[in-house]
Amino acid sequence: MCPPKFFEHVAGQATSRRDFFKFGLGAAAATATALTATQVRPTFAQSVSFNNVADLTHIFGTNTPLYPGSPEPSINIHVTIEANGFYGNxxxxxxxxxxxMDAPAHFAVGGIYVDQIAPSALVVPIAVIDISARAAVDPDTVVTLDDILAYEQQYGTIPENAGVFMxxxxxxxxxxxxxxxxxxxxxxxxYPGFSREATDFLEAQRNIAGIGVDTLSLDPGNSMTFDVHVNFLGSGRWGLENLANLNQIPPSGATAFVGAPKVATGSGGPTRVLAVW
Known part of the structure; x- marks a missing residue:
């Protein structure tokens, strides 16, 4: 989400809250002892059966909406079948x-890179929190703790290692x-995002793997402090931005396959996200 010009503002917060980032995670801490922010190493059911598949990914192109200040992408033909015998860009x-995906390293000093995220944290049960009716009249609305608790009243407790998607x-x-x-x-x-109160609860009380939004940022668009990015990513968890087709999957019972790029020292990257149920 945020272009480099915003990092100076949040760097101080990330450094000063290092103690907050130390979330007792046992095995994850043992494999990342040099890191300030450790990664969640949750458990996951060993078998998944499904009849439906939904793509939660927008097409990546040169006309993709960008967070203001971000460089525009380019896609240039490098070789063609006619001239070279094969095609590539x-x-x-x-x-x-x-x-x-936003990896912890995107906002957390010492946070893990995208290539260091455990595979078990990339195949996760999904909880979809629907705030679309509220967002239609108030673009600055956020997912609140009350939204999380109301969801659990209807669908049951959000499981450990879940992906909670707005x-x-x-x-x-x-x-x-x-x-x-x-x-x-x-x-x-x-545009909408998550509240800090909601993500603190999901981190501390539900031990989820990550959160996702169908907007440009985990924080609401009018945020200037990026509290959710700083604190949630700082706890060793991931975030997904610009998700698609969340209205096509059930609120509970689906599983996400998060195809994060395995790029050395990456702070994140374009990700193919599939939901099955």
């Missing part, structure tokens, strides 16, 4: 473009950059 893009209905705007970024006259973005 050269892609250039900021890691946080399109449907993508469906705000914002994905329907993806093909209109102005509508998706939703800048006001002062250049402030307006």
């Amino acid at each position: 050269i892609l250039q893009y900021w890691e946080h473009t399109g449907t993508h 469906n705000s209905g914002w994905a329907s705007r993806f093909n209109s950059i102005p509508a998706f970024v939703n800048l006001d006259g002062d250049g402030i973005q307006h």
